[in-house]
Amino acid sequence: MAKPKVAFFDFTCCEGCQIEFTNYGDPVFLELLKHVDVVEFREAMSEKCREPLDIAFIEGSFSREADRPRLEEIRRRAKVVIAYGQCAATAGINALKNHTSDYRKFVYGKDAALPHLDSQIAVGVDQAIKVDYYAYGCPVNKYEVLQIVSHLLHGKDPVIPNYPVCVECKRRETICRFDVGDYCLGQTARAGCGAPCPADGIPCEACRGFVDKPNHEALVKVLDKRAGMPKGWARHKTRMFTANQRGDVK
Numbered sequence: 001m002a003k004p005k006v007a008f009f010d011f012t013c014c015e016g017c018q019i020e021f022t023n024y025g026d027p028v029f030l031e032l033l034k035h036v037d038v039v040e041f042r043e044a045m046s047e048k049c050r051e052p053l054d055i056a057f058i059e060g061s062f063s064r065e066a067d068r069p070r071l072e073e074i075r076r077r078a079k080v081v082i083a084y085g086q087c088a089a090t091a092g093i094n095a096l097k098n099h100t101s102d103y104r105k106f107v108y109g110k111d112a113a114l115p116h117l118d119s120q121i122a123v124g125v126d127q128a129i130k131v132d133y134y135a136y137g138c139p140v141n142k143y144e145v146l147q148i149v150s151h152l153l154h155g156k157d158p159v160i161p162n163y164p165v166c167v168e169c170k171r172r173e174t175i176c177r178f179d180v181g182d183y184c185l186g187q188t189a190r191a192g193c194g195a196p197c198p199a200d201g202i203p204c205e206a207c208r209g210f211v212d213k214p215n216h217e218a219l220v221k222v223l224d225k226r227a228g229m230p231k232g233w234a235r236h237k238t239r240m241f242t243a244n245q246r247g248d249v250k
């Protein structure tokens, strides 16, 4: 039986989520290749595919209207579309630019008005096309991606966590960052990564976005208790990866 055809496509992003899967000899990628036929993947091969697809992984945010036809063409060809990484899911760190209307001027200076540099605020690809599933993270968790593919190949709905990182942190018995005078966004951040950052002694920055219906204001209040930080720090912190989820972009 032919293997399912899978392709990776990139839009506005750093392509770090593709690289996450292509570290030389990565056993997780080799495992994936046993079960699927990767027919397009810019970081690893030059071939292009115009055939129907079983799974399309879309990396990067939707930040240019000019990208809409390509997104729609991928959607038409693919049975399943997965937003691959936080840029594709919610625009992730790309949405930092959404905090200001002057982003083109900051980045391109005197060239800001050139037509080929035109862009809009960054949003998830589901603002342009229907997305079936989301692989969160900046970058993605490759073990979770493998699990999503495995579920799909077995005809099951992938299970995407909708509980906070604190749950995973407690499971591995990590000392809470707040207990050592630090801060952390894990209370409202979406789990699924296994809470590696607090385990390494650094705060969770919610790189997988927030859970559905997070209590932003409670999070800001907790962060505001941290001594020595400038006014407005807590509010800025809570929208670093999550500008679009806070709903207060310009």
Ligand code: SF4
Residues within 6 Å of the ligand: 013, 014, 015, 016, 017, 018, 059, 060, 085, 086, 087, 088, 092, 093, 137, 138, 139, 140
């Ligand atoms: S989610 Fe992060 S690692 Fe992945 S493409 Fe976007 S910026 Fe890069």
Ligand code: SF4
Residues within 6 Å of the ligand: 165, 166, 167, 169, 170, 174, 175, 176, 177, 178, 184, 185, 186, 187, 195, 198, 204
């Ligand atoms: S370190 Fe962060 S993720 Fe872990 S329990 Fe504390 S607040 Fe939650």
Ligand code: SF4
Residues within 6 Å of the ligand: 138, 165, 189, 190, 193, 194, 195, 196, 197, 198, 203, 204, 205, 206, 207, 208, 209
């Ligand atoms: S602990 Fe937080 S910042 Fe670290 S990988 Fe998980 S969601 Fe991202």
